[in-house]
Amino acid sequence: MSRKEEKRKLREKFIEENGLIWLDNVTKVYSDGYPALNGVSLKIKRGEFVFITGDSGAGKTTLIELLFREIKANKGTVWVMGHNVAKLSRGKVAKFRRNLGIIFQDFRLLRNRNVYENVAFAQRIVETPGNQLRKNVPEILSTVGLPGKYKAYPDQLSGGEKQRVAIARALVNKPAILLADEPTGNLDPKTSWEIVKLLEEINKAGTTVIVITHDREIVNAMQKRVVTLKKGTIVSDEEEGEYIDEN
Amino acid sequence: MKIKTFFYTLIQGIKGIFRNKIFTLASIATISACLFLFGLIYSVVMNFQHIVKTAQGNVSVTVFFDEGVDEANIFAIGEQIKAREEVSDIKYTTADEAWEWFQEKYFQNKHTEGFPTNPLEGYQNYEIFLTDVSKQESLVNWLESVNGIREVKYSSVTANALSGVNLIVAYASAGLVLILLGVSVFLISNTIAVGISVRKEEITIMKYCGATDFFVRAPFVFEGMLIGAIGAGIPLVIIYMIYNNVVESARAKFPSLTSILCFLTTDEIFEILLPVTLGIGIGIGFLGSISTVRRHLRV
Structure with a gap:
């Protein structure tokens, strides 16, 4: 067995024992002294669908940023797919992030590129061969329900369509984990539901999905695992949980 | 890195030139002006040295x-x-x-x-x-x-004067050219910094999608090098077009000095001026962009 193969097997064993994501007593204090997370421990298994809720300043976005190594923890260890993310070298961070798909409330699409190019952009970054790219992009646009919108520019799309393009871009490289930071925050209730249902479909196909949200109705209706943060600590973590009020 | 990725980043660099038209034009104009002066100084110095060398032959x-x-x-x-x-x-x-x-x-x-x-x-x-x-x-x-x-x-006076003038012209020209090149690097650096700030969002998305340092930085470096190459090409074309006319008009205006004023031909001048000017243009484009990219892009 090659050394690479051996490492991969050890990582798989680690994931089975500790989860695809494991925050081990993680504390994050920003340089201005603001304590965003305080001793948070959390395990998320492969294939789970998890809502992370909490009021503003609870530490939800900090948690997500720790997962894709945008920031580093001051204390504790963040394990993602068997990698201690704080120990990844600069060069390895890029390759590590290819395992994650990230979507945001404000979509973050490139306004000067059409739908096809916005999605193909992610494939070009990972150097997907041209023929594969030309097959993957239409396929994923079809999966997210945008088969006829290749040539449209972001400004010509509705909020829901923009978020679908963002999801397509996040998924086109087939990540193991999808991180969604308030994906329905800018959408009307009907479109929000469509997006959440789409995320559920993606989860059913095998992707681990973590969604930060304030949307009580969606959280309560979905009956998924709900992790609630308050002032940097986890106050509730329930399977088939419900949205917990701030007060 | 695959060849396809190389060309993709190159094309992005070319597109970058058109994204910030005003800054790009300002950079190209400044580099062109600097390298035009460099070309002029080089032509004058080389001709002067040629004339001095010819005169030295008579000492x-x-x-x-x-x-x-x-x-x-x-x-x-x-x-x-x-x-x-x-x-x-x-x-x-x-x-x-x-x-x-x-x-x-x-x-x-x-x-x-x-x-x-x-x-x-x-x-x-x-x-x-x-x-x-x-x-x-x-x-x-x-x-x-x-x-x-x-x-x-x-005659020690003749010999000292000729070699002295030669040295002074060479040092003064080198000093002037160095200052101009410094200004050019600064301007390219500014253009690239503006390009980076304009494309901050795109860079962020690239990072989140797992882009390598090369993928993020290369378009900006190509952009700087292209600005440098264009900035070098323009003065070369101008100097090529005007050099012969200037030489001919100098000969026509000072017919009595024809035996002293033995100018180099365009080909002799461009044999070195062409690769050196292009090299300097592309070089300052590379230096200006790579230093800015390293400073502004912590990816």
């Missing part, structure tokens, strides 16, 4: 011999002189040839009956031409120490 040292030194000894000394590295050529003039030349120049071969014998007897000499006038002093010192040589005649 000579003359040596006269002690009484009683026979021709065999004189030729032996001549061989020693020829072997010196400072010497490009020597010309022997006998006493009779010297007198003939004198009569022709000053008496137009008239009124010579008053000189029954050669008054320049003992004035046979070597006229020594130098490879480089700055080496005249060392040659003169050596000549003065050679047995059989009575007198060494030379």
Whole structure:
């Protein structure tokens, strides 16, 4: 067995024992002294669908940023797919992030590129061969329900369509984990539901999905695992949980 | 890195040029102006050096011999002189040839009956031409120490002036060009910094999608190099078009100086100016962009 193969097997064993994501007593204090997370421990298994809720300043976005190594923890260890993310070298961070798909409330699409190019952009970054790219992009646009919108520019799309393009871009490289930071925050209730249902479909196909949200109705209706943060600590973590009020 | 990725980043670099048109134009204009000045200075300096070199060819040292030194000894000394590295050529003039030349120049071969014998007897000499006038002093010192040589005649003023002017022009030009290049690097750096700030969002998305440092940085570096190449190309074309006209008009305006003003041809100038200017343009584009990218893109 090659050394690479051996490492991969050890990582798989680690994931089975500790989860695809494991925050081990993680504390994050920003340089201005603001304590965003305080001793948070959390395990998320492969294939789970998890809502992370909490009021503003609870530490939800900090948690997500720790997962894709945008920031580093001051204390504790963040394990993602068997990698201690704080120990990844600069060069390895890029390759590590290819395992994650990230979507945001404000979509973050490139306004000067059409739908096809916005999605193909992610494939070009990972150097997907041209023929594969030309097959993957239409396929994923079809999966997210945008088969006829290749040539449209972001400004010509509705909020829901923009978020679908963002999801397509996040998924086109087939990540193991999808991180969604308030994906329905800018959408009307009907479109929000469509997006959440789409995320559920993606989860059913095998992707681990973590969604930060304030949307009580969606959280309560979905009956998924709900992790609630308050002032940097986890106050509730329930399977088939419900949205917990701030007060 | 795959070739496809290389071309993709190259195309993104080209697109970047059109994204910030005003800043790009400002950078190209500044680099063009700097390199145009560089080209002008280079052409002037090279021509000046060429003219000086031609003039240096006419600067000579003359040596006269002690009484009683026979021709065999004189030729032996001549061989020693020829072997010196400072010497490009020597010309022997006998006493009779010297007198003939004198009569022709000053008496137009008239009124010579008053000189029954050669008054320049003992004035046979070597006229020594130098490879480089700055080496005249060392040659003169050596000549003065050679047995059989009575007198060494030379003009230190001419030699020093020619090599001095040559040096001053070279140093002043180098200083000016360095300052201009510094300004160009600063301007390219600013253009790239603006490009980065305009594309901050795109860079963030690239990072989140797992783009490598090369993928994020390369378009900006290509952009800088292309700006440098275009900035170098414009002055080269202009200098190529105007050089011959300037040379011709200088010759027409100063016909009496035609023998001194021996200019280099366009081909001779461009043999070095073309690769050097392009190299400098692309080089400052690379330096300006890579330093900015390293400073502003912590990916």
